Amino acid sequence: MIHVVIPSTTTLVERSDGVTKYTAFNIHINGWLHASIRFSLLHKFAETVRLKFDSRFGGRFSLPEFPPKKMSLSRLDGSALEERRVKIAKYLQTLVQQAEIVRSAVVERTFLEFQLESYRPASSSVNLDVFLGDGSRHFVRCGVLLNTRDVMKVLSETLECDFDLLCQYFGMFMVRERREDGRGSNDDLLPVRLLRNFESPYVSLQMANQRSASRGVQYKLQLRRMVWEVRAHERLIECPRIKELLFKQAASEYSSGLFSACNGETADQLNSLKEQPHAVDRFLRLCTQQSTYGYEDLGVAECELPQRPANRIEASMRVGRRQLLLSCPKSGQEWIFRATRIRIWRISQPSSVVDPLLFQFEYLVGKDHFEWITIHTDQAILLSLLLQSIGADILNEQYEASKEAARELVSESDIKMPSPSPSTSTAHLSYPRDEYRNYTPYAPSNGATNGGAPIPEIIAGTANSSFANEITDDDL
Template sequence: MGTNDISRHHILERAFLDFQVSSFGSSAEAVTLEVFLSDGRPVNIECYSNDVTNVVLQKFARVIQLDESKIDCFGLFLSRPRNQDKDGSQENIASSSVVFDQLCVRWLKNFEAPYISQQLANKDSEENGSFYKVVVRRTCWDPSTEEPLLDDPGGLKLLYLQALNDVHRGVMKINPDIKDKLQAFQEQGNFRQFMRLCHLQPTYGYEILVPVISDYPRENTKCQLKVGRRQILLEYEDNGFHTQTALKSTRIRVWRVSHRDNQPISSQMLFQIEYLVAKEEFNVITLQTNQAVILSQFLQSIAAEILQDHRTH
């Protein structure tokens, strides 16, 4: 039984949820959960403390006017300010105060209750002043799969706000002409055309994770890590030049997550990929990252999307 099978099995889901609820030590109660949009505005969701992720997503969809048949295109994540040090301070106060910039640290799944997960995470981190928010993010990995969402009021709003935030943060790099066109669409309130122009940009659709240490192209290479458009992007300096390597998901035979012994917890995890570099020739690429689990979840989601495409067509 694979990881996805385990996480989707309702009996095991219920067992994990019951364990989480009992460890939280509080009976189910009516609560208000803040789910943050990409512009930093919270959406208040009236739910129960033990409501699982899918239930919270359904309630969120009703509030935001998203067709419930399309909720699989989005996910709930625990997040923290991107440039936050371990002591809770901000590396870049100016930018973080202007633009909502959250780092996704955990993809909330259906074997847990988002309210309890957030409360437990904040309880563990309150000493260093780090506080986690629940944010909603798109979980589509190819612009073509977003096309049906452009006719859904809630879906279009969520895509637009995230794309606009990516532009403001400089994540989606675009030339001045494209930026002017996007601004014109924004001023006209033409969000559908805004998104269609975004879909044409090769820098659209990436989730930015924390930098990693890679053994590619050589040992101890520090890389920026992006996941999107059904691939992993590694960006690094190579002989004085800024270089980008794309690891396409369709060329990844297998990946694995493991721990490094005798290392601090924050750097214990390894993410290894068996990657097809030539016909019947695979190389192993190793990334040192404390986000190996969420990176694995992203690749699982990409694989599921590709499989669904094949079934549809």
């Protein structure tokens, strides 16, 4: 999933002569400035995509039209330039709905080139600092041109761990110190961004720190756990290097108070096992037995719940164990939202750009009864990406279960059934895909209102109807 907006344009100077000016479009992806790109490069990209994917040229998709080259941007008046900005943003937002296109080498490479064109790094090779789950620093020598997956590949070789497992159960995050919120220890890092394959981790980090320097905020890169079902730990413990990474983060989270033991006796056991080098397996297994373990703490947010429609509640927000937890420290109340009961979610920008984003999801609260939950948070896009990852985890589990069922069916058929004749029809099993494909933006019609109030501009949304299609009594 990619969230794309182009909120503004900027005037830049040609590097070749230092005099000639041109207009560039500021492309923000997943809530962060990705690149400032001139129209000619965007037009060239659209032509490449059209020739490769458009159904009119033998492709599989009916693509939107990109704004034509009518005249030079320097001769466009303010309203014409604004119209072009809106059309380009709409084109990109429509394009990224197609997961096959977004994940193609053409799009990933071009978006990476856009970032490099905008930043222009001075060196082609750098020492990249990647922090592990306990806050320890790990040096990675890599090329500036490498995207996130390539950097993860180099990191896996440096850590001597399985690359596929690392990519499946860990992610490259941009983080900052949590103590800026007055919570956690100095070594506790708050994730604010999940890096994707269309960007260079080095360039993304440099651009973020350039923009945050005036606020005194320093971002870092950190490898963090993305294990949404604690049962997966049992498989991962079999891999020594992956086990070590899980231990580092679990021990750090326990020391920082991000999860706690269920009772005093268990707390003593965790404290003891944490200090024993040969008790890592026992420590991790005991961690998974604690109900507060396995969550990604995204900080504090303001929430609007159906039970309290007139009041906003300040709550800590955690994602893990295939659910979203909202906890109110003042009242001690906690609300649990299971991913399998979320039908749809969307992200929107309030009328005031200084206000946090709105994350809204439709949740099954009773049989055939859904209600909207609203969260006001700057972590809306990261929350969306983590829920997408949980969905991919669930669908992948279903896929593996389907394969196992198919193997058992074939095995039984080999024993009990005669070989089919050439005319015998064959039933084909339909497996769920390994990640979300039904990504749908929600855009209100012109002049649409919500109880007399204007509906805020929708940035993007994700449909998740497959989770709530078949609800059993156990789910209610």
